[in-house]
Amino acid sequence: MSGRMEGKTAVITGGTSGIGEATAEVFVAEGARVIIAGRSEEKGQRLADRLGKNAIYQRADVSREEDIRNLISSAVDRFGRLDCLFNNAGGPSRGTLETVTQEDFEYSMNLLLGSAVFGIKHAAPVMKEQGSGSIINTSSIAAIRSGQGQYLYSVAKAAVTHLTRLCGLELGPFGIRVNAISPGAIATPIFWGGSEMANILSEEDNERKMEKLKKSLARATPLPRAGFAEDIAYAALYLASDEGSFVNCQDIVVDGGRTVMFNEPS
Ligand code: NAP
Numbered sequence: 001m002s003g004r005m006e007g008k009t010a011v012i013t014g015g016t017s018g019i020g021e022a023t024a025e026v027f028v029a030e031g032a033r034v035i036i037a038g039r040s041e042e043k044g045q046r047l048a049d050r051l052g053k054n055a056i057y058q059r060a061d062v063s064r065e066e067d068i069r070n071l072i073s074s075a076v077d078r079f080g081r082l083d084c085l086f087n088n089a090g091g092p093s094r095g096t097l098e099t100v101t102q103e104d105f106e107y108s109m110n111l112l113l114g115s116a117v118f119g120i121k122h123a124a125p126v127m128k129e130q131g132s133g134s135i136i137n138t139s140s141i142a143a144i145r146s147g148q149g150q151y152l153y154s155v156a157k158a159a160v161t162h163l164t165r166l167c168g169l170e171l172g173p174f175g176i177r178v179n180a181i182s183p184g185a186i187a188t189p190i191f192w193g194g195s196e197m198a199n200i201l202s203e204e205d206n207e208r209k210m211e212k213l214k215k216s217l218a219r220a221t222p223l224p225r226a227g228f229a230e231d232i233a234y235a236a237l238y239l240a241s242d243e244g245s246f247v248n249c250q251d252i253v254v255d256g257g258r259t260v261m262f263n264e265p266s
Contacts, residue, residue, distance in 0.1 A: 004241040005032035009079040011071050011123075013062050013115065014089030016040040017195040018188030019138065021047060022229035023086060023236045028054050030237060033079050037062070037071050038089065040195050062089040062115035063107070072122040081130055084240040085123040087116040087160075088138040091194035093152035105152065112156035113163070120167050124176065132175040134240045137164050138232075139180040141255050145262045157182075161251050168249030177248040181235050184255020185217045186227040222257035 005027050012027070014020035016038030024036050028051045036051075037060040038044050044057035058074055060067040075082040090112050095104030116137045127133025142149030143157035161180050168178035189198035192209050201209070217226035235254045238244045253259060 002029070003031045004237060004243065005030040007031070008083035008240065009033045009035075009075055009081055010084035010086060010240060011035045011037060011075050011082065012086045012088060013037045013060065013068075013071070013119065014138070015057075016043045016047065017198065018190060019183065019186060019229045019232045020086070020088045022233040023088065024051060024055060026230070026233040026237050027084075027240065028052070030241070032084075032240075035071060035075055035078075037067075038195070040199055043195070043199070062087075062119075063110035065114070065118045065121075068115065068118045069122045072119075072126060076126055082123060082126045082133065083130075084134045084136065085119050086136045086138070086236055086240070087119040088136075088236075089115055090138060091190060091196070093150045093156065095152060097151055100152065108152040109156055112153065113159050116160050116163055120163070120171075120178070124167075124171060124174075127171070127176045128174045130175075133171075133177070134244065135167070135171075135176065135178045136236050136239050137161075137178070137180045139164070139182045139251060141182050141184050141253060141259050143182060143251075144253070145259055147262070164251060165249045172248050177239070177244070179239050179244075179247055179249070180251040181232055181239070182251050182253045182255070183232050184227050184253070184258040185220055186229060186232060187214045187217055188229055220258065221255070222261060225256075227254070227256055 010032050012020050012024050015024045015036030033054045036057045048055040048057035093108035137160050139161045140157040142154040143161045164180040214226040
């Protein structure tokens, strides 16, 4: 099937790497016009150039409300509407239970939870006016099980999952669906420090890390392979397209069965 996003527009945060990058590729291939957001200007521009006229890169730091507001208004200015907001940007949190500082807390919550809160805040009025929209938040299996992510990362993602339910209830009557995707272990640079680290390593070093990661993740999932960014991109495509038009307030776990492996306390 193709053209599943024909006539639709999307803002994808964290579009410069991993899951967001794969989603931008899939959405454009399916006919969407997208704004790819992230802080890595070179990477974002390179991706937009590769995807062609239906992709625009815009620099944004999602821990800043103003940058998020600008992303939403750019979608409206350039495309005249906003059909999908994919609140996907994220990265490692800071601090442990006993070392966490006020600064670590604010950094982690602004990045992982504030980005979704403010994304929804600014997308909602535009989507209400249209009478439709799909908001997708990237949560995590760290929100469901222990031992799947850092301390504040897991706490913030649990909040993202519940935020999804509350906002889906509140916005549903306006034709706006709000859902989350909880990826399991997906092979992306987040495992070696996110794009901040990936940006300073050479291409060869990044590739070497990726190959090693794929092998180790394949051993940590019931299915005999690692999860790939595309696995999440296709879940996002389902939620963003009309095929997902009766799905609201849900957290879709895409983890190859990993959460089931962690049912029993170890
Ligand atoms: P990734 O390859 O490291 O990508 C992270 C993306 O987030 C990058 O595009 C990065 O762009 C962006 N980002 C980070 N901080 C940002 C900021 N302050 N402002 C704007 N953009 C920012 O990792 P990924 O695995 O694709 O992660 C995507 C999402 O999936 C995250 O929310 C992550 O928590 C979630 N997740 C991942 C996994 C996994 O196993 N990979 C599992 C569960 C959940 P710039 O550096 O260019 O800003």
